[in-house]
Amino acid sequence: MTKGRxxxxxxxxxxxxMGSYFYELNEAATNKTKKIAWCSSVGxxxxxxxxxxxxxxxxxxxxxxxxxxxxxxxxxxxxxxxYSPDICSYLTSDIGAYLKGVTPLAxxxxxxxxxxxxxxLVYNTNQCRDVQDWFFWYxxxxxxxxxxxxxxxxxxxLKKEVVQSVAQQMExxxxxxxxxxxxxxxxxxxxxxxxxxxxxxxxxEEVLKTAAHKxxxxxxxxxxxxxxxxxxxRGLNEAVDYYKVxxxxxxxxxxxxxxxxxxxxxxxxxxxxPIWGRLRSHAELFFSLKACVLASTYCNSWIFEDFDPQxxxxxxxKAYTGIFICRAEEEKERYLKAMWQLFSIDGVIYHxxxxxxxxxxxxxxxxxxxxxxxxxxxxxxxxxxNDLRLFSDEQFKTNVQAxxxxxxxxxxxxYGALDESRTNAENERQKITP
Amino acid sequence: MATLxxxxxxxxxxxxxxxxxxxxxxVGLGLCRSGTDFQGAAKRSLAIALLAGKVKREALAYTVxxxxxxxxxxxxQGTKTEISCQGKGCYHFFPEEIxxxxxxxxxxxxxxxxxxxxxxAFKMNRKCAAGTGAFLEEMARRLEIPLENLDALARGAExxxxxxxxxxxxxxxxxxxxxxxxxxxxxxxxxxxLSVIKRVIxxxxxxxxxxxxxxxxxxxxxxxxxxxxxxxxKFRIPPHPxxxxxxxAALYARERGGE
Numbered sequence: 067m068t069k070g071r072x073x074x075x076x077x078x079x080x081x082x083x084m085g086s087y088f089y090e091l092n093e094a095a096t097n098k099t100k101k102i103a104w105c106s107s108v109g110x111x112x113x114x115x116x117x118x119x120x121x122x123x124x125x126x127x128x129x130x131x132x133x134x135x136x137x138x139x140x141x142x143x144x145x146x147x148x149y150s151p152d153i154c155s156y157l158t159s160d161i162g163a164y165l166k167g168v169t170p171l172a173x174x175x176x177x178x179x180x181x182x183x184x185x186x187l188v189y190n191t192n193q194c195r196d197v198q199d200w201f202f203w204y205x206x207x208x209x210x211x212x213x214x215x216x217x218x219x220x221x222x223x224l225k226k227e228v229v230q231s232v233a234q235q236m237e238x239x240x241x242x243x244x245x246x247x248x249x250x251x252x253x254x255x256x257x258x259x260x261x262x263x264x265x266x267x268x269x270x271e272e273v274l275k276t277a278a279h280k281x282x283x284x285x286x287x288x289x290x291x292x293x294x295x296x297x298x299x300r301g302l303n304e305a306v307d308y309y310k311v312x313x314x315x316x317x318x319x320x321x322x323x324x325x326x327x328x329x330x331x332x333x334x335x336x337x338x339x340p341i342w343g344r345l346r347s348h349a350e351l352f353f354s355l356k357a358c359v360l361a362s363t364y365c366n367s368w369i370f371e372d373f374d375p376q377x378x379x380x381x382x383x384k385a386y387t388g389i390f391i392c393r394a395e396e397e398k399e400r401y402l403k404a405m406w407q408l409f410s411i412d413g414v415i416y417h418x419x420x421x422x423x424x425x426x427x428x429x430x431x432x433x434x435x436x437x438x439x440x441x442x443x444x445x446x447x448x449x450x451x452n453d454l455r456l457f458s459d460e461q462f463k464t465n466v467q468a469x470x471x472x473x474x475x476x477x478x479x480x481y482g483a484l485d486e487s488r489t490n491a492e493n494e495r496q497k498i499t500p
Numbered sequence: 501m502a503t504l505x506x507x508x509x510x511x512x513x514x515x516x517x518x519x520x521x522x523x524x525x526x527v528g529l530g531l532c533r534s535g536t537d538f539q540g541a542a543k544r545s546l547a548i549a550l551l552a553g554k555v556k557r558e559a560l561a562y563t564v565x566x567x568x569x570x571x572x573x574x575x576x577q578g579t580k581t582e583i584s585c586q587g588k589g590c591y592h593f594f595p596e597e598i599x600x601x602x603x604x605x606x607x608x609x610x611x612x613x614x615x616x617x618x619x620x621a622f623k624m625n626r627k628c629a630a631g632t633g634a635f636l637e638e639m640a641r642r643l644e645i646p647l648e649n650l651d652a653l654a655r656g657a658e659x660x661x662x663x664x665x666x667x668x669x670x671x672x673x674x675x676x677x678x679x680x681x682x683x684x685x686x687x688x689x690x691x692x693x694l695s696v697i698k699r700v701i702x703x704x705x706x707x708x709x710x711x712x713x714x715x716x717x718x719x720x721x722x723x724x725x726x727x728x729x730x731x732x733x734k735f736r737i738p739p740h741p742x743x744x745x746x747x748x749a750a751l752y753a754r755e756r757g758g759e
Contacts, residue, residue, distance in 0.1 A: 437621075443620075443621075460568065461607070464568075464581055464582070464583070464624070465624060467581045468582075468583035468584060468622060471580065471581055471583070471584045471619075472584075472619045472622070475584075475618050476618065479618055
């Protein structure tokens with residue numbers, strides 16, 4: 067356990083259900099008991115589940131490669147295949163791991179030796195185009211069909227025509243997927259899955275919103291771990307059940323006014339990808355500075371409140387197109403300002419993730435614009451989600467310490483938080499969907 | 501015996517010590533190579549500063565360490581980042597709204613303070629050596645020129661040679677190509693200065709009066725003159741430009757030790 071860090075007891079429950087998820091996939095892949103679909107993390111998982119597929123998410127595997135620091139070791143294998151070290155390091159680490167024949171699943175789950183072989187790969191370009199190239203590599207390598215949804219990006223207003231075009235692409239997936247699944251499609255089964263996904267999404271939002279309390283019972287570093295079920299188990303009741311457990315624990319912390327840190331002097335927002343291979347050391351650094359990184363756009367990205375079981379295709383299209391990463395700059399700015407107010411943020415850390423331009427929102431002047439507008443100080447740090455060769459520990463530490471010193475000076479001299487008057491009750495009512 | 505306060509700035513190349521008295525007046529400065537023994541370098545630089553100030557160590561009430569090796573100074577009672585200390589040291593000389601460019605051995609920084617001396621923003625260079633002292637040192641080594649000759653050579657150039665690459669290694673290749681083409685060494689050295697300037701000025705906006713500090717500036721003031729020409733603004737070099745960070749640390753020590 068990280069020194070000074072209060073672990074959430076629910077973590078043990080989560081490890082168990084995540085283990086069951088991976089063992090079920092492994093069993094299905096080994097004994098061909100069920101069909102397996104690979105899906106991009108904000109792809110149409112509900113359709114796949116409704117057709118009886120077990121769903122595996124390569125991006126989740128990418129994050130595991132980062133967190134276990136295997137990524138930097140395996141990325142060169144993908145690079146030597148002609149994939150640039152400048153493109154998504156989830157992609158290069160995942161393909162690299164496949165080429166080297168290693169997986170972090172083997173470390174965490176004894177008996178699992180490799181990732182589960184897919185029967186179909188389904189992506190959505192709502193996050194980036196890299197998922198498409200990533201999935202096509204496997205499609206060619208494993209001779210497996212690849213299907214995709216091409217979502218408009220930089221979306222300003224979620225107009226009906228835009229959503230309709232995505233919904234239509236989703237509906238067009240049904241015939242080929244039905245054929246691969248070997249079973250008919252039933253709209254009521256999809257409605258059930260969407261109902262469950264909506265419930266999961268609402269619970270996950272409640273979890274994240276507890277961080278609006280002072281002190282926050284939750285950190286960004288906790289959330290990056292506990293988001294697992296919202297990503298890979300949404301649409302299944304296990305995810306909903308898990309978040310009930312986690313939420314009970316967090317509510318109890320709130321009731322006792324117990325923060326995730328022993329002392330919370332500063333409340334920070336993380337914008338951009340996590341640096342997976344440094345989660346622990348970064349958590350320790352911020353704890354030592356009594357600075358609570360408590361909210362992030364990244365963890366909020368698996369909240370899909372637009373799901374509507376009565377209109378599953380259209381509502382899924384709306385939910386998956388409305389995500390932050392898919393939106394226009396002004397929509398992103400509006401969203402970030404609302405989040406900083408909701409969470410009473412003292413400072414923002416932008417991670418300029420070298421290989422993830424789509425999720426590095428500091429490259430078009432946003433930090434300076436928003437700092438001038440809101441007065442909330444910003445720090446931009448250079449790094450990467452997975453490739454630690456692109457990251458300097460010493461520079462990160464000095465930058466963060468200097469930023470905290472800056473916040474201290476500000477606090478000692480006419481300091482005022484964004485909106486101290488906002489009450490916890492008001493925070494409860496605030497939505498955090500993009 | 502007057503009470504003294506020390507700031508020790510352990511940089512990647514040089515360690516700087518500054519001593520101030522209760523009034524904040526500079527009493528002594530010390531400089532030595534950092535090497536690999538940061539603790540030893542801290543002691544040596546402090547000893548030099550004590551000697552320069554003709555004062556005794558017993559007068560020392562509080563020490564703040566800063567810079568890359570700030571956590572390696574066992575005799576310091578506190579630490580502060582070089583970003584805060586640089587701001588503090590410069591504001592001591594220029595108590596007004598200021599922008600600071602600091603070019604160190606390993607990194608470059610731009611720091612902005614408001615008229616009350618409170619930091620409003622800062623930026624450090626990205627990971628690579630471009631725009632830092634390490635870049636100039638590497639190039640001087642390749643050109644077999646003593647570091648201390650760079651400034652005079654750059655002043656003697658007859659034109660502004662443009663080197664296009666971001667990367668130290670690629671720039672070295674470019675320089676070799678220029679030598680093959682018969683380019684004069686002074687022109688190449690000025691080109692290297694301009695290369696550092698280009699990396700620095702793209703980090704942030706630099707208004708009139710920007711202060712330039714750090715070892716690179718202390719030993720190569722012509723680089724600042726070139727930067728003025730390139731940006732079209734008038735810049736300044738504070739007193740003791742290599743020591744402003746250590747002086748800032750000493751001033752923090754004075755605040756803490758005087759409490």
